[in-house]
Amino acid sequence: MTIWVAVVAQTIGTVLGTGLGVMLTSKSRALSWSAQFYLWLFKGTPLLAQILFFYSALPQMGLRLSLVATGLLGLGLNEAARMGDIVRAGLMAVPDEQREAAASLGLRPWITFRKVIFPQAMRTILPPLGNNFSYMIKATSLLATISFAELLRVSQQLAQSTTHALEAYCAASVWYLALITIWTLIQRRLEKKIALNGRDTAPAANVAVQALPDDIRPAIELPTSDAPVTIEARNISKQFGGHTALHPTDLIVRRGEVVVILGPSGSGKSTLLRTLNWIEPADDGDIRIDGESLPWRFANGRRVRRGDAAINRTRQRIGMVFQHFGLFKTYTARENVALGLIKLKKMPRAEAFAKAEALLTRVGLSKQVGAFPVELSGGQRQRVAIARALSMDPVALLFDEPTSALDPETVNEVLNVMTTIAHEGVTMVVVTHEVGFARRIADRVVFMEAGRKLMDLPVARAFSAEAPERFRAFLRHIDA
Numbered sequence: 071m072t073i074w075v076a077v078v079a080q081t082i083g084t085v086l087g088t089g090l091g092v093m094l095t096s097k098s099r100a101l102s103w104s105a106q107f108y109l110w111l112f113k114g115t116p117l118l119a120q121i122l123f124f125y126s127a128l129p130q131m132g133l134r135l136s137l138v139a140t141g142l143l144g145l146g147l148n149e150a151a152r153m154g155d156i157v158r159a160g161l162m163a164v165p166d167e168q169r170e171a172a173a174s175l176g177l178r179p180w181i182t183f184r185k186v187i188f189p190q191a192m193r194t195i196l197p198p199l200g201n202n203f204s205y206m207i208k209a210t211s212l213l214a215t216i217s218f219a220e221l222l223r224v225s226q227q228l229a230q231s232t233t234h235a236l237e238a239y240c241a242a243s244v245w246y247l248a249l250i251t252i253w254t255l256i257q258r259r260l261e262k263k264i265a266l267n268g269r270d271t272a273p274a275a276n277v278a279v280q281a282l283p284d285d286i287r288p289a290i291e292l293p294t295s296d297a298p299v300t301i302e303a304r305n306i307s308k309q310f311g312g313h314t315a316l317h318p319t320d321l322i323v324r325r326g327e328v329v330v331i332l333g334p335s336g337s338g339k340s341t342l343l344r345t346l347n348w349i350e351p352a353d354d355g356d357i358r359i360d361g362e363s364l365p366w367r368f369a370n371g372r373r374v375r376r377g378d379a380a381i382n383r384t385r386q387r388i389g390m391v392f393q394h395f396g397l398f399k400t401y402t403a404r405e406n407v408a409l410g411l412i413k414l415k416k417m418p419r420a421e422a423f424a425k426a427e428a429l430l431t432r433v434g435l436s437k438q439v440g441a442f443p444v445e446l447s448g449g450q451r452q453r454v455a456i457a458r459a460l461s462m463d464p465v466a467l468l469f470d471e472p473t474s475a476l477d478p479e480t481v482n483e484v485l486n487v488m489t490t491i492a493h494e495g496v497t498m499v500v501v502t503h504e505v506g507f508a509r510r511i512a513d514r515v516v517f518m519e520a521g522r523k524l525m526d527l528p529v530a531r532a533f534s535a536e537a538p539e540r541f542r543a544f545l546r547h548i549d550a
């Protein structure tokens with residue numbers, strides 16, 4: 071009986087708690103506040119009072135439960151509140167880059183959750199879940215020896231109407247709720263504080279960002295090649311809080327071009343790049359991929375934001391490589407590369423794996439196809455990430471500081487792969503601090519400072535006396 075009750079109650083708690091955990095991390099306020107209310111109520115009132123409530127109040131609503139069913143309901147709903155917190159912690163422990171990597175492939179939120187986020191969150195969730203289950207087994211004995219006896223006693227008293235047992239329980243519940251509310255508020259404050267302290271800091275600045283006067287005229291030169299335009303960003307801007315990370319900026323990338331974006335730390339390079347595939351939605355402006363607007367559709371002459379599914383579809387056409395690789399940790403190299411093909415292109419598994427292996431061979435990893443990310447070096451992981459970004463046959467690849475997290479010896483193995491695919495004609499936009507790479511590979515060099523594009527020149531002119539003084543000062547600083 072103990073095992074049966076514990077298993078059923080734990081199952082109710084785990085299933086319901088998983089839903090609550092997802093709701094707690096949801097961007098929808100209605101969902102997260104409903105889940106928070108549930109947790110507050112069930113964590114804040116004593117189990118015995120809840121069981122008593124179910125036992126005495128539910129029959130009045132026409133639902134009569136047996137003693138065991140009442141106990142199951144009480145234990146299950148309480149466990150759901152605890153599991154909700156545990157699942158939320160597990161989901162929050164999965165780095166944001168995993169979600170961004172999935173979004174950059176164009177995976178739908180449900181698939182991302184099921185295939186990428188939840189399996190990783192399980193590693194954090196499983197130990198406390200085991201712990202809770204041990205507790206649950208013991209709680210069933212409490213239920214049997216104390217709660218049921220108490221239930222029967224109170225029920226008899228209620229029937230005889232000689233005491234105010236129910237009121238006493240209600241008053242006790244209010245007190246507990248007040249205590250738990252205070253603790254919840256303290257816990258929230260602590261979590262907020264820790265979240266702020268733990269926020270990723272930008273890599274060390276190589277040149278201090280200087281404020282620029284608002285009326286500065288950027289030295290912009292539009293590309294002269296007449297290949298068709300692949301990415302067309304117009305007037306995109308982005309603010310974080312009150313801080314303008316990106317002033318209204320244009321960027322045009324033509325088919326086969328390699329555009330390298332250089333600039334001091336904090337100058338808005340990554341923000342510009344991340345708006346190009348809407349991983350970071352811009353506040354204003356438009357991005358067109360092969361002429362198709364990524365964020366907007368036009369209805370009755372008005373501009374309307376496209377739905378997430380439509381944005382995902384267009385986004386699939388652009389691959390992205392992240393600084394910290396963003397490989398899905400629970401999948402092998404081959405599975406990482408094949409996931410988008412199987413889930414989005416609906417390719418049969420065998421065919422997707424064959425294509426994944428061919429791509430991994432192309433980046434020099436034919437022997438590591440079965441390795442998990444932890445078994446690979448940084449350079450190898452980044453090459454898997456490049457193969458994965460190529461898997462969807464994108465019209466362009468975006469690289470966000472692809473070598474910044476690598477040891478100096480492995481930087482070149484990644485740059486060599488990037489050089490090879492650039493020579494194969496892949497359209498690329500690269501944010502990097504590797505000036506040498508820009509000189510060798512770029513067709514155009516964009517220089518950013520304080521959220522503005524200050525230079526956009528063909529490579530030969532960018533590295534000549536013709537370049538703006540600010541860019542030459544930046545190069546001198548790096549040389550030094």
Ligand SMILES: Nc1ncnc2c1ncn2[C@@H]1O[C@H](COP(=O)(O)OP(=O)(O)OP(=O)(O)O)[C@@H](O)[C@H]1O
Nearest residue numbers: 272273310315333334335336337338339340341342
């Ligand atoms: N998610 C965010 N929340 C708040 N501020 C942000 C966020 N992302 C970027 N910023 C701010 O926007 C500005 C531009 O950041 P961005 O990462 O684009 O610069 P960057 O040139 O790529 O820098 P780095 O070379 O150091 O990566 C910085 O001041 C940064 O602190």
